[in-house]
Amino acid sequence: MDSDLSPQDKKDLDKFIKFFALKTVQVIVQARLGEKISTCSSSSPTGSDWFNLAIKDIPEVTHEAKKALAGQLPGIGRSMCVEISLKTSEGDSMELETWCLEMNEKCDKDIKVSYTVYNRLSLLLKSLLAITRVTPAYKLSRKQGHDYVILYRIYFGDVQLTGLGEGFQTVRVGIVGTPIGTITLSCAYRTNLALMSSRQFERTGPIMGIIIDHFVERPFTNMAHMHPCSYRAPGEDEGGTYAGIEDSQEVCTTSFSTSPPSQLLGIICTCLQKCVCCFDLTEVAKYVSLPNQMVVPGKEGGVPQMPAQPTHGTAAEHGRIPSCPTGQSPQPAPPTSCSSKVKTVSPSDALETTFTRKVGAFVNKPTTQATTTSLDLPFAAFAPRAYDLQENDPMVHPPPSPAPSSPLQGSLHSNTSSHSGGQPQDDFVMVDFKPAFSKDDLLPMDLGTFYREFQNPPQLASLSIDVSAQSMAEDLDSLPEKLAIYEKNIDEFDAFVDTLQ
């Protein structure tokens, strides 16, 4: 195969594939940042716009992609994958899609590397730009923020699609034949968006954030096949380089030639060696405009069900723990994965959120000891306290202390803290679930009783008319005057109605 290819063509092809892979990652990750992307056309070639497309390079993304590739190129049996996941503020995560850049053995030996392959790769990138806005994850990524964020992970090797759930769909972005194989780019995306529990994701690997968050601790550190990544926190400067291009920058100055009569076209590529680029990490914030990660209750009213939360989920979310140690040894043999969280988070903002569980109005509370402190019930002062059936209620376990170590952690675990007093770890989750108007075992008041009791409430004093003050006759007498006033102002009323239409 390769023996038919000239050394220059082989070199060009390898370079095209390498930069195509890097640009593919950039397009995918940027499409999941949650904001609209816009780049300018330029009538003059700049020399650094590979495939004649203006695609910005987020340095950290390029860095992670190169780390995942580890000097290899996507090839037959070696696929590069970008996995996009969603992670909720409660710590649940879910794989949404996996983009795969693969190569199969079907070769096109007659194709011109320096022209046709290059242009078709350019076309494929345009198709990728279009398709990344069409898959379901795009809409989710545009709405990310308080309740969830979108994360990415790049890995090299075998494609892993098991995390996408059943019934995932595949869309093929396109193919480009080359003398050494056919490059295919496709996306497998989840169709079942029901959120899985966090327990199922204890076995999945760490995932990389779309937005820079250097403070995220790896929540899943016991993954044999996953490897933590080293991070540089913003401002940390190891020689000032966090280059998207490590030690050499290859600039493609493309010139095409028209060569009559055969119309053969060739590319003259000028490569500039050893151009070290220094990037300020804060520059990456330009690509980031997501709100801080805030843990707020995702549901309104009532009490959301809280599965037993591993505490690391909270810590990982807000990154109060410093980054992974740098300088870790590189990953072993494939599948090599490289995970990093990319989000700027202001930890103070994250910690300011206090999650207060509220029960619906009219829900009767159990005892003061068990519930008003641990459950933070509103209207607690109005709750009847005639009964103490706590010992009969299997769902209520008074916590030792209502004071959490942090407002966030305490709020998230207000349910589970009641179980922290030595309950054995079970597979089921004890949830103290008290929706409004729910039946309460502690008090003998069911919905029917409540309804009968409050069926005929007294009329509000503000709405009652003091009959002695005004008689019906007086009302009738004043009517003509009122009508005259209304008729006089009829134009105003008509104008008002027009404004409503």
Added chain:
Amino acid sequence: MCVDISYTIMNCRSEVLEVSVEGRQVDEAMLAVLHTILLHRSTGKFHYKKEGTYSIGTVGTQDVDCDFIDFTFVRVSSDELDRVIRKAVAEFKDALGNSGSDGMGQISLEFYQKKKSRWPFSDECIPWEVWSIKVNVVNLANEQERQICREKVGEKLGEKVINIVEVINRHDYLPKMPTQSEVDNVFDTSLKDVQPYLYKITYQITDSLGTSVSTTMRRLIKDTLAL
């Protein structure tokens, strides 16, 4: 039900896409489809140098959110090109509204090459790819239906984008890269920032019987068939 059709006649590849939209969605739906096609059929500006070489400028892209459809599409970053396409779509929409028909019409984007002919014959325009978008305008009764329509049309447009990408990536016939003297026979070089293949946009309005009431041919590019 929308059925997309693909066929080739005389080396001219034809693709037919169908969409059903509400009246206020016509503009954005047409823009989304036409811009997606033109994204793939536009290159950077050619700069010819000596010795028969040329370089190609850079094409930028930008996301466009639709107001009446749950959809975002990508277009080439060229305000000039966007104005031309918007003008064509606006004329099509006006024709749809004024025709008194049941709101059915078709807008076509045709890519062609010019073949020079000797005097007194005019240059011949040979199409090599035609995209036809059949539009069916529906009327909706209430806001709930409109909301559902927003989402459904968004999904349908997503399918159309996938169809377009699939056709484009078959890598069927494309005109050969021209020499400097022939570049205007293949590309529209009138724009400052990008260079689409030569194209023309035409539309037809269909009456309720399904026949073409008027074949209003509007040539919206500067190079026409005029003698």
